[in-house]
Amino acid sequence: MRVSLFITCLADQLYPEVGESVVRLLHRYGCEVDFPEVQTCCGQPAFNSGYQDEAREVARNLVRAFEHSDYVVTPSGSCSGMVHHYYPYLFQDEPEWKDKADKLVAKTYEFSQFLVKVLGVSDLGAYFPExxxxxxxxxxxxxxxxxxxxxxxxxxxxxxxxxxxxxxxxxxxxxxxxxxxxxxxxxxxxxxxxxxxxxxxxxxxxxxxxxxxxxxxxxxxxxxxxxxxxxxxxxxxxxxxxxxxx
CATH class of the missing domain: 3.40.50 (Rossmann fold)
Incomplete structure (x- = not known):
């Protein structure tokens, strides 16, 4: 199974070890993980601040980054939520981009969601006595x-x-x-x-x-x-x- 990691701004800049844990666990369950280096922000900060045109341009870049991915996995429900809920809205007047956004929505998963719903894994054999x-x-x-x-x-x-x-x-x-x-x-x-x-x-x-x-x-x-x-x-x-x- 081929998976692309959508790292998100916070993980990329401040918590790269989170992305590393995600990749190692996905590898454990047979996933081939790639990292499209052209990915940047999902556009959520601009969108939440009322800058929809700017958010739309940032969103275009993310759509392009994962256009050829089979699955997109992110360690962030927040960024996944931005893609799922607001990308179709941002491109509602652009049929070609709306179609591309819908395809990204369909293959984007938050990490725990991907493990349980797609890989069918809920027990990793973990031991954590805390x-x-x-x-x-x-x-x-x-x-x-x-x-x-x-x-x-x-x-x-x-x-x-x-x-x-x-x-x-x-x-x-x-x-x-x-x-x-x-x-x-x-x-x-x-x-x-x-x-x-x-x-x-x-x-x-x-x-x-x-x-x-x-x-x-x-x-x-x-x-x-x-x-x-x-x-x-x-x-x-x-x-x-x-x-x-x-």
Whole structure:
């Protein structure tokens, strides 16, 4: 199975180790992974700020980058949500590009979604003996409908004590440009989210979006809370390695 990695801006610039974990796990299940180097941003920051023409031009580049891919996998429900929901809208008046956008939508998957729904994998043989709580990101959950897949993967991790996060469906306050435009409100939201994470007494927070995890992790670090923050791919890869050594 040939898969193209859509790395996203945050992972590319700040968390490349997330992309590496994704690729190693996909290789484990027989996927041939390529990385189109012409890919850039999905256009979400511009789109959310009202710059639709600029977002459309950025989107064209992403469509071109993955035009010949069989599957496109990304470690971000947020960027996947941008492609799924807003690319057809951006190109609604351009039939040729609308068709290309629809084809990209049909083959684009968030990482946990791809593992469970396409590869049919929910048990990776991982062993991770830690107390873990999970933050479901808004865009993954509400835009792409990713609810069961991360839970299915986490429920099969051996040795892990999973603790449900209070008010887990509340936004963390990041929202891309929202955190900049509405800084005070964003801070109040992430403070509440961090408090709920701490209330679980978990020592690991896991999620599917590095935007959310960066925001929550930054708040936890500012408060001096020794809680590891991991993308689900990182937790699973570490767990797989633990399981092999066990």
């Amino acid at each position: 107390k873990v709580t999970y933050h479901p990101s808004c865009h993954a959950m509400r835009l792409v409908g990713i609810k069961e897949e991360p839970q299915a993967l986490l429920s099969n991790v051996q040795g892990m004590e999973f603790i449900d996060l209070p008010r887990k469906e509340d936004c963390c306050g990041f929202g891309g440009t929202f955190a900049v435009k509405m800084a005070d409100m964003s801070q109040a939201m992430v403070c509440e989210k961090a408090a709920n994470v701490c209330a679980t007494n978990a020592n690991v927070l896991v999620g599917t979006d590095m935007g959310c995890l960066m925001n929550i992790g930054g708040r936890l670090n500012k408060e001096g809370k020794p809680i590891r923050v991991l993308h689900i791919s990182q937790l699973l890869e570490e767990g797989v390695n633990n399981g092999e050594r066990k």
